[in-house]
Amino acid sequence: MSLLTQYQTAQALELHLGDPLNPENLFSFQHCIELDEQDAYPEDICQLLSDWNVDLYYIPAAYGGKLKSFEEVLAISRVIARRDLTVAIAHGVTYLGATPVWLAGSDEQKQTIAQRIKNKEKISFGLTEKNHGSDILSSETAVEVLENGYLLSGEKWLIGNATLSTALTVFTRTNPKGGPRGFSVFLVEKDKLYPNSFSHLNKIKTHGVRGANIGGVNFQNSFLPANALISTPGSGLEIILKALQVTRTLHAGAAPSLAQADTALRVTLDFVFSRHIYGSTVWDIPHARKTLIEAFVDILLCECVSLAAVRSLHVATDQMSLFSSIIKYFVPTTVEQVIQRISAVLGARYYLREEHWYGIFQKIVRDHSIISVFDGSTAVNLHAIALQIQQLATYHVQTNIAENPGIREKISTIFNLEKPLPDFEPNRLEMYNRGRDDILQGIELAEADLADLPINSEAESQVIDRIMNLTNLLNQLIHIQNKFLVEQGIAYTPKYSKSSQLFDLAKTYCILHTAVACLQMWLHNRKTLDSFFANGEWLVICLTRLLEKIQPSLDSAPESYWENMGNHLVKLYTENKMFSIIPFDLATSSTI
Numbered sequence: 001m002s003l004l005t006q007y008q009t010a011q012a013l014e015l016h017l018g019d020p021l022n023p024e025n026l027f028s029f030q031h032c033i034e035l036d037e038q039d040a041y042p043e044d045i046c047q048l049l050s051d052w053n054v055d056l057y058y059i060p061a062a063y064g065g066k067l068k069s070f071e072e073v074l075a076i077s078r079v080i081a082r083r084d085l086t087v088a089i090a091h092g093v094t095y096l097g098a099t100p101v102w103l104a105g106s107d108e109q110k111q112t113i114a115q116r117i118k119n120k121e122k123i124s125f126g127l128t129e130k131n132h133g134s135d136i137l138s139s140e141t142a143v144e145v146l147e148n149g150y151l152l153s154g155e156k157w158l159i160g161n162a163t164l165s166t167a168l169t170v171f172t173r174t175n176p177k178g179g180p181r182g183f184s185v186f187l188v189e190k191d192k193l194y195p196n197s198f199s200h201l202n203k204i205k206t207h208g209v210r211g212a213n214i215g216g217v218n219f220q221n222s223f224l225p226a227n228a229l230i231s232t233p234g235s236g237l238e239i240i241l242k243a244l245q246v247t248r249t250l251h252a253g254a255a256p257s258l259a260q261a262d263t264a265l266r267v268t269l270d271f272v273f274s275r276h277i278y279g280s281t282v283w284d285i286p287h288a289r290k291t292l293i294e295a296f297v298d299i300l301l302c303e304c305v306s307l308a309a310v311r312s313l314h315v316a317t318d319q320m321s322l323f324s325s326i327i328k329y330f331v332p333t334t335v336e337q338v339i340q341r342i343s344a345v346l347g348a349r350y351y352l353r354e355e356h357w358y359g360i361f362q363k364i365v366r367d368h369s370i371i372s373v374f375d376g377s378t379a380v381n382l383h384a385i386a387l388q389i390q391q392l393a394t395y396h397v398q399t400n401i402a403e404n405p406g407i408r409e410k411i412s413t414i415f416n417l418e419k420p421l422p423d424f425e426p427n428r429l430e431m432y433n434r435g436r437d438d439i440l441q442g443i444e445l446a447e448a449d450l451a452d453l454p455i456n457s458e459a460e461s462q463v464i465d466r467i468m469n470l471t472n473l474l475n476q477l478i479h480i481q482n483k484f485l486v487e488q489g490i491a492y493t494p495k496y497s498k499s500s501q502l503f504d505l506a507k508t509y510c511i512l513h514t515a516v517a518c519l520q521m522w523l524h525n526r527k528t529l530d531s532f533f534a535n536g537e538w539l540v541i542c543l544t545r546l547l548e549k550i551q552p553s554l555d556s557a558p559e560s561y562w563e564n565m566g567n568h569l570v571k572l573y574t575e576n577k578m579f580s581i582i583p584f585d586l587a588t589s590s591t592i
């Protein structure tokens with residue numbers, strides 16, 4: 001089976017970087033740990049990535065870059081972040097900083113940023129202030145409007161690459177009264193500022209990603225020319241919220257979490273196969289083995305919902321306000337639990353800053369915890385979902401989605417990994433989904449497709465029966481939640497919209513959405529991906545694992561399915577392949 005085209009770049013980068021376990025490679029675990037111990041910025045590794053032109057994947061193809069498919073970028077980012085999150089953040093922040101320009105900048109601003117990135121310069125994203133994090137409408141950094149430009153004053157704090165970047169996009173108050181139309185985004189080019197009109201804060205020491213350059217920039221009446229304004233005055237909130245839809249899905253959500261989970265599991269598998277205890281290996285202890293297979297299941301279900309979201313950036317762009325928040329809440333929190341549970345299997349070695357795999361596991365524990373904090377925290381994303389769930393339920397109850405024009409083709413393009421993606425059109429991003437979630441609401445279409453599946457053998461029939469039963473249950477649970485939301489009617493008062501009850505409903509929504517994504521992924525790729533994927537036992541386990549979070553009394557998947565899942569995990573580990581539904585080759589020492 002040949003590797004899907006959109007994974008070939010990631011595969012090539014992976015082989016170029018070489019085996020991270022080999023200390024002779026620059027981008028090795030040992031080197032990353034050494035840098036971390038010294039709080040040192042991974043400049044040499046960033047240079048290695050830039051020499052390979054990873055930066056070009058931060059520039060849309062229309063501006064001379066190579067960014068065409070977000071699915072391809074996800075795979076590339078996973079290759080980087082599986083080795084080290086400090087490097088992934090240090091290098092990837094440039095995409096975050098540039099996104100407001102790609103979304104809303106003038107042609108001139110886009111050319112400027114493209115040229116800077118081609119020059120291997122770093123771009124920062126200046127949103128947060130010391131006194132204002134998630135509550136961005138309280139931001140104090142402001143401009144005074146002049147005839148020929150602006151004077152910018154204020155301080156952006158906890159900014160990635162703050163000191164090292166040559167330019168940054170800055171969220172700024174342009175109307176003293178504030179409000180949703182009271183802010184704008186500026187492209188600030190540091191080398192065009194009067195040198196005495198801005199200063200950098202010292203690097204701030206962090207719990208994880210210790211080598212990252214997290215600092216701040218202070219502006220003191222910095223003169224900005226009129227063409228530094230991105231789009232129109234007052235459009236800042238919309239630009240930032242739309243930019244976050246892209247970055248939460250990709251660089252700050254799915255990529256780092258999937259990648260770090262892969263390495264955490266790989267480190268632990270290496271231990272359990274070689275560690276002899278009570279006359280056999282740790283892998284032979286049923287509880288330990290089950291914990292690791294569950295971790296693999298969680299990676300796969302997170303991957304299914306993530307792939308659907310990154311492909312939706314191209315296909316269902318107007319639904320990303322919801323999908324990006326689902327990814328940014330669900331994937332990092334699931335992976336946090338994965339890391340925590342498998343650390344109990346790795347035992348003492350998880351706590352060491354050296355020895356087993358150079359102590360990379362403890363770095364993952366510290367590093368990964370930032371994912372559910374920055375670029376919109378878990379609470380912020382649950383809130384964003386909570387604000388939409390009643391409208392989503394109402395639309396779902398009132399609409400026969402099968403009658404929506406082009407819906408089958410759309411769902412098929414989201415999920416069929418062989419289908420080419422249309423170009424990403426940023427002007428199709430919306431602030432709200434207006435009740436639409438083509439993934440979850442496509443459940444009835446998936447049910448109909450399941451009923452039409454040809455059955456070729458008794459074994460296949462048993463798996464499909466189970467998938468159908470689970471799909472029926474999934475549909476029932478969706479209807480129960482919809483009914484509750486529609487009948488209850490939510491008074492979206494500021495207090496209730498951030499209540500625990502509404503957040504619990506939002507969490508349930510994410511589980512249901514993920515379950516449908518897994519189902520659709522299987523339906524659309526079972527003829528083209530490998531036999532493990534095709535036979536569907538993994539899907540039975542994934543659906544059971546998700547739905548038992550809502551209905552704990554659900555029967556477990558058959559033990560034989562778990563055994564086969566375990567065997568497949570061992571196979572991927574032994575063959576050194578990514579823990580993925582698209583398990584591409586990872587570098588070994590013999591591939592360098």
Ligand SMILES: Cc1cc2nc3c(=O)[nH]c(=O)nc-3n(C[C@H](O)[C@H](O)[C@H](O)COP(=O)(O)OP(=O)(O)OC[C@H]3O[C@@H](n4cnc5c(N)ncnc54)[C@H](O)[C@@H]3O)c2cc1C
Pocket residue numbers: 093125126127128132133134135157158159160161206209214370373374375376377379380383498
């Ligand atoms: C390593 C690192 C790198 C970073 N990089 C950048 C960067 O490059 N650019 C940048 O601009 N910022 C960056 N940040 C800042 C980061 O995005 C903010 O810290 C984050 O948005 C959270 O803000 P806060 O911690 O100040 O918490 P606050 O927003 O003040 O929130 C405090 C608490 O209130 C609760 N809360 C907040 N909002 C809600 C809500 N809507 N519903 C329910 N509860 C809520 C939560 O419990 C939250 O923890 C970085 C931070 C770190 C640590």
